[in-house]
Amino acid sequence: xxxxxxxxxxxxxxxxxxxxxxxxxxxxxxxxxxxxxxxxxxxxxxxxxxxxxxxxxxxxxxxxxxxxxxxxxxxxxxxxxxxxxxxxxxxxxxxxxxxxxxxxxxxxxxxxxxxxxxxxxxxxxxxxxxxxxxxxxxxxxxxxxxxxxxxxxxxxxxxxxxxxxxxxxxxxxxxxxxxxxxxxxxxxxxxxxxxxxxxxxxxxxxxxxxxxxxxxxxxxxxxxxxxxxxxxxxxxxxxxxxxx
Amino acid sequence: xxxxxxxxxxxxxxxxxxxxxxxxxxxxxxxxxxxxxxxxxxxxxxxxxxxxxxxxxxxxxxxxxxxxxxxxxxxxxxxxxxxxxxxxxxxxxxxxxxxxxxxxxxxxxxxxxxxxxxxxxxxxxxxxxxxxxxxxxxxxxxxxxxxxxxxxxxxxxxxxxxxxxxxxxxxxxxxxxxxxxxxxxxxxxxxxxxxxxxxxxxxxxxxxxxxxxxxxxxxxxxxxxxxxxxxxxxxxxxxxxxxx
DNA sequence: GCCGATTTGTCCGTATGTATC
DNA sequence: CGATACATACGGACAAATCGG
Numbered sequence: 001x002x003x004x005x006x007x008x009x010x011x012x013x014x015x016x017x018x019x020x021x022x023x024x025x026x027x028x029x030x031x032x033x034x035x036x037x038x039x040x041x042x043x044x045x046x047x048x049x050x051x052x053x054x055x056x057x058x059x060x061x062x063x064x065x066x067x068x069x070x071x072x073x074x075x076x077x078x079x080x081x082x083x084x085x086x087x088x089x090x091x092x093x094x095x096x097x098x099x100x101x102x103x104x105x106x107x108x109x110x111x112x113x114x115x116x117x118x119x120x121x122x123x124x125x126x127x128x129x130x131x132x133x134x135x136x137x138x139x140x141x142x143x144x145x146x147x148x149x150x151x152x153x154x155x156x157x158x159x160x161x162x163x164x165x166x167x168x169x170x171x172x173x174x175x176x177x178x179x180x181x182x183x184x185x186x187x188x189x190x191x192x193x194x195x196x197x198x199x200x201x202x203x204x205x206x207x208x209x210x211x212x213x214x215x216x217x218x219x220x221x222x223x224x225x226x227x228x229x230x231x232x233x234x235x236x237x238x239x240x241x242x243x244x
Numbered sequence: 245x246x247x248x249x250x251x252x253x254x255x256x257x258x259x260x261x262x263x264x265x266x267x268x269x270x271x272x273x274x275x276x277x278x279x280x281x282x283x284x285x286x287x288x289x290x291x292x293x294x295x296x297x298x299x300x301x302x303x304x305x306x307x308x309x310x311x312x313x314x315x316x317x318x319x320x321x322x323x324x325x326x327x328x329x330x331x332x333x334x335x336x337x338x339x340x341x342x343x344x345x346x347x348x349x350x351x352x353x354x355x356x357x358x359x360x361x362x363x364x365x366x367x368x369x370x371x372x373x374x375x376x377x378x379x380x381x382x383x384x385x386x387x388x389x390x391x392x393x394x395x396x397x398x399x400x401x402x403x404x405x406x407x408x409x410x411x412x413x414x415x416x417x418x419x420x421x422x423x424x425x426x427x428x429x430x431x432x433x434x435x436x437x438x439x440x441x442x443x444x445x446x447x448x449x450x451x452x453x454x455x456x457x458x459x460x461x462x463x464x465x466x467x468x469x470x471x472x473x474x475x476x477x478x479x480x481x482x483x484x485x486x487x488x
Numbered sequence: 489g490c491c492g493a494t495t496t497g498t499c500c501g502t503a504t505g506t507a508t509c
Numbered sequence: 510c511g512a513t514a515c516a517t518a519c520g521g522a523c524a525a526a527t528c529g530g
Contacts, residue, residue, distance in 0.1 A: 249498075285500045285501065286500095288498085306507050307507030
């Protein structure tokens, strides 16, 4: 839990923006005004504003000020955000989650698995296949590989509740960075078996490699979502003439 | 063009990482070492490292050092990155781009358009429909709405070459923030007409609102991609107990 | 157009805290 | 325990963009 000053300011401003204490398109107080309000240095204010900028909440304008450009999103679909567990996602989307473990096995990575997951051939892994339901509707099919060395003691029971809690609280893993790619793929036999796909013949697929704070990859996950309940959000900023 | 010091360091390190001057999983020199190497303050070094961290290039570890966790990606599909024009994307993916303008019209936003695009009802807009080909293969169908007030003088000819060049160089628009959502949707009549979809009945759809440096939304775009040539990348970092 | 006040952008030097080894 | 390394925070300086008089 960051008790950092900039984090406090960040959360405070974020809430004020979300609750429309500052209106859409309205100018926020100047950085120096915040310095007085929060009793801190300008750098600290700027750090909080930088986070909000990266998330598309505000837009700083040189010489003018900082504008609120936050607009709430329609919440019909299941939005995908940062690194979070299925439970956390469900809570954020205000849905009731349920997990059914379809497979639980210990495997050793071969070359085929290495290419897909990034785990070196020969590595000991847990493989888990799970069906995720929201409000009783089966919508997501997860294929997980966990590095056995760091996640020893994983069981189907844990897989049914929350693996992330186990990793963080029992294994002492600090989850850090996740690299994700998003693609659209044909449905598989397994998809069709467990998910009511209407007439869709595709799934939205998020593949991710997750690293701990030592830079060790401990997880590879492929998350296959039913198209009509899938929504991914992103904010990009133009690197004023970037291009490397 | 940023001639900023931190940007120079950022680009330099980025290149050294991409060219494997620093090996995967290798520790980078310490921040203080960089301070001496670049002749700058530690803050400046840290700013450059922060950017690389956000992009998933490196991982800082408290008390230990900064580790290179960059891995190059398979380049078979068409990867989508930050804010960039079709031309820029094509160049990055090393493909030859071609654009065919299917429709060019001036429209006034009604409520239906307002809901989809975020432009207030009554706003004057340009509407453009374009087919994008890579190496001769039609792969992407774009629907654009541009705010007429800021993009006056747009023509089908410009739409066929590069709208972004026109916006930045002629209209003097500084492109800043883009909010995107990614979904998977059923194919439409128009999709089927112009794109060879094999047996896919879905498209990967990126919808984006783009803002200039005054916080004015000047563009709404829906970009419909053929699934097998679509790949979206993203790096997420865990906000050590985030949750608002 | 110029000037000064305001505001954001970049950079520096320093101090202190915390985690690792 | 001490040395090293990253994390947070402060205060100050100057540059660059904007705006009003």
